[in-house]
Amino acid sequence: MDPALHRIFIRYINDGCDEAEVKLLLDYFKLDENEDLLKKYILEELEQGEWDGDLPVDLDNHLHAVYAQVSTHIKPVSKPFVKKLYFRLAAAAIIILALVSVYLFTAQPAKNNETxxxxxSILPGRNQAVLTMADGRTIALNDAINGQLASENGITVKKTADGQIIYETAADNTATGKTTYNTIQTPAGGQWQVVLPDRTHVWLNASSSISYPVSFVGKERLVKLSGEAYFEVSSNKTLPFVVESGNQLVEVLGTSFNIMAYSNEQQITTTLFNGAVNVKAAGKKQQLAPGEQVLNKLNGIELVKGADLEEVIAWKNxxxxxxxxxxxxxxxxxxxxxxxxxxxxxxxxxxxxxxxxxxxxxxxxxxxxxxxxxxxxxxxxxxxxxxxx
Structure with a gap:
């Protein structure tokens, strides 16, 4: 979900939304004009729990039950919008838990106030990253102004108003044909989006980096990933897209997938959302269908069918x-x-x-x-x- 919408939700929970923001929330969830409707349903379900000041031992199940009841009140939409409704319901679950947390904080005695x-005082992450050019120049993207950031090998690098980095080929391109690489790196507590020269869209999670050529030439589009990223690859049947992460290669033509390849995790996890990919690791090759996942472990690769796609992509949303x-x-x-x-x-x-x-x-x-x-x-x-x- 858009971070700006999250901030509005927080203000809404604390009764700090103005009329325009309330309308935005109602439109997003396809709710009636009564702005208190969602909160009313949530609080009613909580009160029916009869907790008597103590939390139930099956708290997780209780919260899921509350969500199931509240979601039935959300107005149905026509079939073409089922996918959009799914994401609205997922977002609604976040707000329910946020309201639940507010309820718990006020209903229960304080514990360990010092902690x-x-x-x-420890705030969540934000949009921040550093772009390293082929010549060694570095640009703090969160501080850079919108517009053109640099020009390199006939390619212009720009920052858009919504914070993305995009690459554009100049009309009078004077590229030498030499392959030069850029790297975008997010720190702990950072995230960023980049549109690669081939129009592939990449979302980088915290403590991650991606290296890529400023112009794709040759027989493949090879990028190198450390950390976690979600890819929406631009289709090009003659130029496969390849992601190298650790000892693993992922080959695609045009698809959406997520790779988690942090050095402090026990495995590299590749999850396919749509299209098809081939995962090569440890001398083995595994093709994935949508909804499947490959776990690349020290002792080999393992195929998982029916992966929890919502959990995989939660960080991006x-x-x-x-x-x-x-x-x-x-x-x-x-x-x-x-x-x-x-x-x-x-x-x-x-x-x-x-x-x-x-x-x-x-x-x-x-x-x-x-x-x-x-x-x-x-x-x-x-x-x-x-x-x-």
């Missing part, structure tokens, strides 16, 4: 979707909030956490909700989170 206060162990979750938090993680006890890999929440919320709200499960506790010391079960 909460420290975590409150502006929220966290957790359905995993504490280490995987804390890795995501560390990259987005630019914090260090220390474990006082060895995490139990069989213990799973499930839930969704906006990536634009402050860190203390994320930790607060996780602590209420009773499965984990946190201490915050400056920029370090200490995890204790």
């Amino acid at each position: 909460a206060n420290r975590a409150a 502006g929220y966290f979707k957790f359905n995993s162990g504490i280490e995987e979750i804390m890795n995501k938090i560390a990259r987005w909030y630019n914090v260090r993680i220390i474990y006082e006890n060895k995490p139990d890999p069989s213990q799973k956490f499930e839930g969704e929440i906006s990536r634009w919320r402050n860190l203390n709200e994320i930790l607060h909700i996780m602590e209420y499960t009773g499965k984990v506790h946190f201490k915050v010391q400056e920029n370090t989170i200490i995890v204790n079960k």
Whole structure:
């Protein structure tokens, strides 16, 4: 979801929206003109839980039940818009959890206020990245003004009003034919979008980098990825698009897919949304169909059918979707909030956490909700989170 819309949601929860912003939310969810309708349904479902001041042990299931009830009140739309409605419902789930968190904060006694206060000062990530040109020049993209940033080998690099980086070939192109590379790198707590010279659209997650030629020549369009990115590849049957990440190559013609290849994760995960790709790793080759996933591990590759696409792409759409162990979750938090993680006890890999929440919320709200499960506790010391079960 658009970060600007997330900010409006936060203001809405705190009764800070003006009339135009409220109308924007109603239009987005296809709701009636009553601006309090969604909040009314959510609070009614919460009150029916009869918690008596204590949280239910099956909190995750309870929240899903609340969402299921609330979603039935959202106005149906015609079949051509089913896909759009799906994303509206996914976004609605984020708001439900945000409202639930507000409800919990006000309904329950405060715990560990010192930790909460420290975590409150740790803000979520933002749009920031550095572009490194072939000649070594670096440009802080978040600080650069919109318009032309540089010209290199007959190619103009521009920053658009919505923050994307695009490449344009000049009408009087004087390119020498020499392949030159640019790199965009996001820090911990950063993300960015780039439209490559072939019109392929790339979304970079935090602590990631992509290197690519300013002009694609030869027999393939080769880019190198470290970290995580979502690709919408421009179709070109005569010039395959290839992503190199670690010991893996992903070959495509025109499709949408996500690759997570962080060095501190146990595997490289490639997930296909539409089209077709071939994943080559460890001397093996695996073709993917939409909805399938390849896990590239030290001992070989594994095919997963029926991958949770919503969870895979949650970061791109502006929220966290957790359905995993504490280490995987804390890795995501560390990259987005630019914090260090220390474990006082060895995490139990069989213990799973499930839930969704906006990536634009402050860190203390994320930790607060996780602590209420009773499965984990946190201490915050400056920029370090200490995890204790």
